[in-house]
Amino acid sequence: MDDPIIQMNSVTTTYEGAAHPVIHDIDLAIGKGEFVIVGGPNGAGKTTLLETIAGLLPIISGSVTVCGLDVMKSGPEMRKKLGYVIQNFDFDPYTPFTVEEVLLIGRYGLLGFFRRPGTEDFAAVDRSLEQMGITDLRKKHIGKLSGGQQQKVLIAHNLTKNPDVLLLDEPFSNLDLATREHVCDILCDVADAGITVVIVSHAFDALPKRDVRVVVMKGGSVVLNKIVPSEQVQETVRQSSEDSNA
Numbered sequence: 001m002d003d004p005i006i007q008m009n010s011v012t013t014t015y016e017g018a019a020h021p022v023i024h025d026i027d028l029a030i031g032k033g034e035f036v037i038v039g040g041p042n043g044a045g046k047t048t049l050l051e052t053i054a055g056l057l058p059i060i061s062g063s064v065t066v067c068g069l070d071v072m073k074s075g076p077e078m079r080k081k082l083g084y085v086i087q088n089f090d091f092d093p094y095t096p097f098t099v100e101e102v103l104l105i106g107r108y109g110l111l112g113f114f115r116r117p118g119t120e121d122f123a124a125v126d127r128s129l130e131q132m133g134i135t136d137l138r139k140k141h142i143g144k145l146s147g148g149q150q151q152k153v154l155i156a157h158n159l160t161k162n163p164d165v166l167l168l169d170e171p172f173s174n175l176d177l178a179t180r181e182h183v184c185d186i187l188c189d190v191a192d193a194g195i196t197v198v199i200v201s202h203a204f205d206a207l208p209k210r211d212v213r214v215v216v217m218k219g220g221s222v223v224l225n226k227i228v229p230s231e232q233v234q235e236t237v238r239q240s241s242e243d244s245n246a
């Protein structure tokens with residue numbers, strides 16, 4: 001692939017104190033504006049793959065670049081180009097931030113901590129709220145929202161950064177089927193706009209409205225990596241996860 005936005009070459013990573021590497025020898029190239037589903041059974045290494053791309057884990061061997069930046073050498077610069085929606089994040093009911101404030105915090109990396117938000121920052125917040133269909137939640141306290149609403153706010157928070165790459169770990173886990181379809185449509189639009197979207201989902205059941213790169217993991221390795229048309233995505237994820245369980 002010419003000029004991939006995410007490039008992994010023979011990557012092996014581990015967690016501190018873990019007896020063995022958790023993902024092994026991963027080669028992966030993902031292009032600008034691709035929509036990627038990473039599937040596979042529990043414990044396969046999907047979250048570890050995202051954390052490795054985000055530069056959060058020590059790489060034992062190999063190399064990872066995002067937007068041409070080595071994630072180990074240029075972590076802070078690289079992370080300005082990256083949005084990361086982590087798995088199962090649950091806000092305390094008394095978290096003292098409104099939705100608007102949570103989204104503005106998404107701009108702080110760009111603002112610098114001491115600059116007051118300006119028109120452009122509020123415009124980015126407006127856009128993200130609108131994109132996620134949650135403009136009505138703007139003044140609500142984040143901790144008082146439902147799990148699904150909080151999930152949408154976290155995606156919106158990451159979109160306000162205008163990232164080049166958006167990583168999402170099980171973003172559908174708190175959502176009912178209609179909302180999963182809706183969020184999947186939004187994320188397809190995000191990818192169509194040129195942002196590379198990588199979603200970890202162990203039971204992906206929405207219907208994306210575009211071609212998708214399906215990556216299936218098992219035991220820390222990639223066992224399938226191919227681009228499939230929309231209507232084959234669910235079956236491909238299910239089938240290869242089952243095959244790899246056999």
Ligand SMILES: Nc1ncnc2c1ncn2[C@@H]1O[C@H](COP(=O)(O)OP(=O)(O)OP(=O)(O)O)[C@@H](O)[C@H]1O
Pocket residue numbers: 015016018022040041042043044045046047048049202
């Ligand atoms: N912080 C950690 N320290 C040590 N080992 C870990 C840590 N986090 C995960 N692991 C191990 O790494 C392996 C892969 O875990 P990972 O969370 O990447 O899998 P997953 O495919 O995302 O699973 P799930 O679908 O259950 O979220 C598992 O064997 C797990 O026990």
